[in-house]
Amino acid sequence: MRKNTIIIGLLLSVLYACNSVKLPDVKVNAYPLGYSQKIEGDSLIITLDNRLECPVRVVLNDSSLNKRFENKGIVVLEPKEKRRTGVFLERKEYTAGANYMLGNAISYPKDNxxxxxxxxxxxxxxxxxxxxxxxxxxxxxxxxxxxxxxxxxxxxxxxxxxxxxxxxxxxxxxxxxxxxxxxxxxxxxxxxxxxxxxxxxxxxxxxxxxxxxxxxxxxxxxxxxxxxxxxxxxxxxxxxxxxxxxxxxxxxxxxxxxxxxxxxxxxxxxxx
CATH class of the missing domain: 2.70.70.10 (Glucose Permease (Domain IIA))
Known part of the structure; x- marks a missing residue:
């Protein structure tokens, strides 16, 4: 009886393994935002392209660069807005890239x-x-x-x-x-x-x-x-x-x- 139980358990394990599905290898990008950057002299030149029909806030991954970035007024891109700006680089090493979030800050929606x-x-x-x-x-x-x-x-x-x-x-x-x-x-x-x-x-x-x-x-x-x-x-x-x-x-x-x-x-x- 014990032997049969072990065999059945092994078979169920094999069946489960065959039917289980792995997590996808790649995450799909749901929100297309154009972003590119390059170094020109002592500045990082950033090109932004909000392709969406809503405001988008852009946040640089490098916190020190982001402070200068926000001081230039580049906090929120309006719907469909394109923008190019430069940020002074104090050092050669920096964290590349940016994150963004949908919407503009509001106290509460006008209607629910x-x-x-x-x-x-x-x-x-x-x-x-x-x-x-x-x-x-x-x-x-x-x-x-x-x-x-x-x-x-x-x-x-x-x-x-x-x-x-x-x-x-x-x-x-x-x-x-x-x-x-x-x-x-x-x-x-x-x-x-x-x-x-x-x-x-x-x-x-x-x-x-x-x-x-x-x-x-x-x-x-x-x-x-x-x-x-x-x-x-x-x-x-x-x-x-x-x-x-x-x-x-x-x-x-x-x-x-x-x-x-x-x-x-x-x-x-x-x-x-």
């Missing part, structure tokens, strides 16, 4: 009213609400909602806005947090309010829009999938803004369909 992110006439259950135990317990996800859309169901824009981030090339999912950064998603910027909305776990090649597109509320933007960190097909949805500390701050949503996001619990059904 959005539509449910799926087709009119459809209804779905809430899988996980605010501050959920599984994955809604930190960062932006603390005020996110998970709707039980199935693979292939249509995801719609929650308000008028621009597509400023898009990934739809991932194929697989995993049941632990190491898969968190490998979900397909779309980010919309809503200039009338200063809000961003994000739609996550989309289907591979399921996007119906492209970065730079203007979309209207209720317009189909993607197909739901099962990618990234998840145990079941669903749409992860969150709204946030860039606060005055330059941090992404999620908000509670006052849905146009007369639901308040903070009151929705797992098992509740919402209809558009």
């Amino acid at each position: 009213k959005l539509s449910l992110p799926f087709r009119k006439g459809k209804q779905y259950k809430i899988v996980q609400g605010h501050n959920g135990n599984f994955s809604h317990n930190e960062g932006l996800s603390k005020l996110a909602l998970d709707f039980d859309l199935k693979v292939g169901d249509t995801v719609c824009a929650a308000a008028n806005g621009y597509v400023v981030g898009l990934v739809d090339k991932y194929k697989y999912y995993g049941k632990n947090s190491s898969w968190k950064d490998y979900a397909n998603f779309i980010t919309l910027y809503h200039p009338e309010t200063g809000l961003f909305t994000e739609y996550v776990h989309l289907k591979e090649n399921g996007a119906k829009v492209a970065v730079g597109d203007f979309v209207k509320a209720g317009q189909p933007i993607a197909l739901c999938g099962m990618t990234g960190w998840t145990t079941t097909p669903h749409l992860h949805f969150v709204a946030y803004f860039r606060n005055t500390d330059w941090k992404s701050e999620p908000i509670e949503i006052d849905f146009a369909e007369n639901y308040k996001s903070g009151s929705l619990k797992p098992g509740d059904v919402v209809k558009k």
Whole structure:
């Protein structure tokens, strides 16, 4: 009996190994920002190209250079703005490159009213609400909602806005947090309010829009999938803004369909 148990265990291990999926080797760039740098004399010449329809803050990776960079007023690039500037180099060694963040700092959005992110006439259950135990317990996800859309169901824009981030090339999912950064998603910027909305776990090649597109509320933007960190097909949805500390701050949503996001619990059904 013990021998048979060991054999069965080995077979199950082999089957699991054959069916397990490795994390992708490369992360897909969701936010195209043109950046280049070169040394001319005693200066580092930086060329910036914000190709997005939203403001972008640029932060140099070298902290000492960044202080001079910000003193020149190069903190935020406006939508579609291109800029070239020089920063004095006191030393030959420096950390190259830059990071950037979407949005401009605001105290609070002008409005928090959005539509449910799926087709009119459809209804779905809430899988996980605010501050959920599984994955809604930190960062932006603390005020996110998970709707039980199935693979292939249509995801719609929650308000008028621009597509400023898009990934739809991932194929697989995993049941632990190491898969968190490998979900397909779309980010919309809503200039009338200063809000961003994000739609996550989309289907591979399921996007119906492209970065730079203007979309209207209720317009189909993607197909739901099962990618990234998840145990079941669903749409992860969150709204946030860039606060005055330059941090992404999620908000509670006052849905146009007369639901308040903070009151929705797992098992509740919402209809558009």
